[in-house]
Amino acid sequence: MTTTDPDPAPSAVPARGPTALLLGTTLLLTALNLRAAVTSVGAVLPEIQAGVGMSDSVAGVLTTLPVLAFGIVGLLAARLGRRMGTDRALVAALLLITVGLVVRALAPTTGWVLVTSLVALCGMAIGNVLVPVTVKAWFPDAVGRYTGLYSLGIMVGTAVPVAVTVPLADLGGGWRFGLGIWAVPAALALVPWVLVSRRSEGLARPAPTGVPFAGSSGVRRSVKAWALMVFFGIQSMEAYVAMGWLPSIFQDAGVSPTRAGLLTALTMVLGVPVALLVPPLAARRPDQRGWVVALVAASVLGYLGLWLAAGRAPLLWSLLLGIGLGAFPLALLLIGLRARSPQTTSELSSLVQGWGYLLAAMGPLAIGVLHEVTGGWDVPLVALLVLLLPKLIAGLIAGAPGVVDGDPSDTAVEGNGPDR
Structure with missing residues (x-):
């Protein structure tokens, strides 16, 4: 079901020249900070527990908090963007990340670690939802290219803290330095956003007080929007399951712990080239169903390999699963392509990522329970x-030509604009 926004707010003028360079840099710097507060914790979690007297059960809460925050706060982020303007809301998000990371590094107790982590996670959740709005507003004829750029930033921002937090902690004298240092890139990302905020009139304008955005209920009534949420949610669930359980699956199949860790890292690292390639290529046509089928097929082969012969060709299964996780940048691309205006992109992004992350939160726990029960x-x-x-059915619905806020004929093939 689709609906037309009867009074759409004006879209921002597409960025060109120096402004495009500024915003592209800003997108990349922002994306680099949307996961570091999460993945840096896992690297030094035993040291955090020892330092503040954190129990294993509370540590479990700390590791579950990100996906819950992404879901719950994500559902509210579009409203914040409408009231403040997307650019100013993103400045606020980076401030939350920076302050949360700095204070967490000084936290004297378990409670302070949890609270300050939540502050940073709220900023990250707002960024998750509103960065696609920026892409839609400033680069409507290059959504694929810039979705690839910020997807790349998210992937790099996920992997690098895992690799370097421990060495940084050793260099700086402990886990507090290893966690707190990630406030520096967050603070640096604030600088270009302040410049953008001054040069723009707002990417998604705040609605007048008491007047809801007209397209909000239309997005919630769209079958395509909810299908995209299911597609995003299941792919996110797969990613969290892979991060949490893939090393154990390989080890139980006879793979050494070191190699199992390297294979899991390979699955995650593959997201970098996939993020660079999939969005710009998929955006060249209005129909992305072929990409959905190809990525789901890679996941099918990967899971079949793990099920039937996990220890025989583990490298192949890791590669296939890594390719299949390319559904993440594809889902982010579809958020931008399936809405006509930045305002609707904000509503769609909030619905898809908010409910999608809440759906994904159930995955690692459910898989763990099934493993424990069945042995x-x-x-x-x-x-x-x-x-x-x-996931396939939802992806085929979401990947079909059309938008959630207008007639399917309004969907344009990326590349017809003057920026190509």
Whole structure:
């Protein structure tokens, strides 16, 4: 179901020249800070527990907090963007990240670690939702290219803290330095956003007080919007399951712990080239269903390999799963392509990422329970295979030409604008 916004707010003029360079740099710097507060914690979690007396159960809460915050705060981020303007809301998001990371590094107790982590996570959740709005507003004829850019930033910002937080902690005298140092790139990302805020009139203008955005209910009634949410949610669930359980699956199949860790890292690192390639290529046509089928097929082959012969060709299964996780940048691209205006992009992004992350939160726990109950990985892997069916169906609906806020004929093929 689609609906037309009867009174759409004006879109920002597409960026050109120096402004495009400034905003592209800003997008990349922002994206680099949307995961570091999460992945840096895992690298030094035992040291954090020892330093503030954190129990294992509370540590479990700390590691579950990100996906819950992404979901709950993500549902509210579009409203914040309308009231403040997207550019100013993103400045506020980076401020939350910076302050949260600085104060967390000084936290004297477990409670302070949790509260300050939540502050930083709220900023990250706002950024998750509103960065696609920026892309739609400033680069409507190059959504694929700039979705690839900020997807790349997210991937790099996910992987680098895992690799360097421990060495940085050793260099700086402990876990507090290793965590607090990530406030520096967040603070640096504020500088170009302040410049953007001054040079623009606002990317998604605040609605007048008491007047809701007219397209909001239309997005919630769109079958395509909810299909995109399911597609995004299941792919996010797969990613969290891979990060949490893939090393154990390989080890139980006879792979050494060191190699299992390297194979899991390979699966995650593959997201970098995939993020660079998939969005700009997929955006060349109005129909992305072929990409949905190809990425789901890669996941099917990867899970089948893990189920039937995990220890025989683990490198191949890691590669296939890594390719399949390319559904993440594709889902981000579809958020931009399936809305006509930045305002609707904001509503769609909030719905897709908010409910999608809440759906994803159930994955690692459910897979762990299935493994514990059955004593093996057969049932959990079959469950993941079964989940690919609704992911495929939802992806085919979301990937079909059309928008959630107008007639399908309004969907343009990226590349017809003067910036190409």
